[in-house]
Amino acid sequence: MSTADRPREKASAASDVAAVCRDAGFVRLVAAADGDSLAATGVLARALAATDRPFQASVVAPTADPERATEADATITLGRADAAADASIPSAPDPVSEVAFRAAEELGHADAVLALAGASVAPTTPSATLREAAGVERRPGVATPTSNLSEGLAFGTRLHAPFSGDPETVRAALADCNLMLAAEDADAMDDDDRRRLASMVALRTVGDADATERAAESVEDALRPHAGGPFGTVEGYGDVLDAAAREAPGTGVALALGHDSRDAALSAWQTHGERAHEAITSATTGRYDGLFVARGESQGDVPVGTVARLLRDFRSPEPVALFVTDGLAAAAAVEDRDLAASMEAAVASTGGRAAGTGRRAQASFETDTAAFIEAFRGAL
Template sequence: MSTADRPAESASVASDVAAVCRDAEFVRLVASADGDALAATGVLARALAATDRPFQASVVAPTATAERATEADATVTLGRADAAADAAIPAGSDPVSEVAFRAAEELGSADAVLALAGSTVADATPNGRLREAAGVSRRPGVATPTTDLTEGLAYGTRLHAPFSGDPESVRAALADCNLMLAAEDATALDEDDRRRLASMVALRTVGADDANRRAAECVEDALRPHAGGPFGTVEGYGDVLDAVARDAPGTGVALALGHDAREAALDAWRTHGQRAHHALANATTGRYDGLFVARGESQGDAETPVGTAARLLRDFRSPEPVVLFVTDGQAAAAAVEDRQLGATMDAAVDQVGGRAAGSGRHARASVETDTASFIEAFREAL
């Protein structure tokens, strides 16, 4: 699809969603479990609330159906296409949250900061108009959702460095560049300090022994963040939205709707980030032609965030364009470009049993076989 085609197609989708919402007496918003879709849900929900339109918002697992026995006059799915929906904004060439923003504008009220936060955790790039509408500007430094730098660098999932997931390693890294005084209060940093911090983070991320070539490009997403929003930086806001969408959907919906869920959301974000970095750092990896596979260790009763682990593996570790992260009963795949991973995951699950869902660049599955058998099935399907 050419870039010129994208605005017209997105505008058409936005208008269709706005029309469905405008004509319904009750709207049910069903989001895929990721930060972009969650933000889109919040944007539409706030627009509906501003016009006193009743709605219900929920986040569902990637492999779950949007069907539910309710009295909803209309169902709108975000981040997923579903036959049960009256309208949908599937993952595509524009961030889901950006398309939702356009629909909300047609409804009369649109939260640009929330939409921009969601777009920062989408694979698609938002256009300049959304950034302009948000009214935020960039500043030196690193994107975190908290002024505690130790937490921000240890648990944030916008990058994966040798210190990720380990607060003590973060403190040592800060001490090495004379930034320990600001470890618990980033507001103490001046602009030169922020630039020094960003340089340290970039160098340690790219200079890791197992870093891939893509890491140099992807770490830029964590640097020079946009200042603003309820978590200090827009990119930090997006990181929290993505974590709660995947691990604490109830808290995620409350946060996206604008309720007082900050502390609960940060708690979920810390746990999610620690588990994702731990899973990636301790995984056993294998390289195949065009595919990089990581097998995650069990984390006790805690469920491994395989979707986040797969994204980090793709962006910072994998030498191949497609990655597969697997644990007992769960798998996630991610690709640098559109590789129809949803269809690939469907084909793999058809061989071994389970449920799958995905798009061109991402896919998830719940599987009913051992990891070795599933890896072989995915390789054959790919």
């Protein structure tokens, strides 16, 4: 069914979220399936645990029904709308994890590094205040969650380049820059090597024949990362959180709560990145006025939200990118244009469910891809 009658997101101040947490005997945290919302869940959950308040944490897919019978005294939604929630932190104007951090500070226990990792994959930019609280410094290089560069560059989703999805192509690129010895151990690199690595990644990303002008700006998101956190770089940590939230929510929740789930989270991250980059490489594309469309092949579980974001940032010459595969679609926009409403209008005519925000939206639909594309074009 359509979700066109869904309530628009109501924003709760950090102090209100903290008050709900203080007053409730049992708190239910419901997060959207993205790294920012997952990190926010971890920040609040750790604050609740530190003050001996019981909680339940879950991640809900964009078009899934979040309703579940619990004995919770209060429900807090993170990155998603719910009219019945006692408090909600939407995905704008501030990162969800940053608002959660401010609430956790009021509760007396706030993990700034986790919050900054989540904010690094949010649609909006984290503040200097959060960066200062995290106490981490930028260093030369590229954001990856593993010291194995051939895997870190191939499967990361902070950029899309000719080597994305293929560790062997990464190794060849490293060899061209005399960085092959660092391929399996980036921790052994000095700052000069890291600068050469960043230059290689930037040049190959923006120099790709299919890259757009926007790619030159977008690739900066992967360069000069903050050093720290359980995955070496804060931005690499954020990439893993985002992948796990979408690919393996249970593992993602365990990671955000601080449990020993590093290997499982990295496995989910690798699977997610491999699927996303393969979907971009194999997609058939088309361009319309204001809209860039990529049709994916039927190839199992495709992370449509991640694919749409990467298309917008690195392949789309238009302000909106739409990725469509059998029964699933996602769109990403450069600026806020209420994509959620456009996606809802599309599924109202095709059947299905839709959810999203001003800049990102996803849908499941009950027609063929051509019909859905036309419906979305009309709604946009």
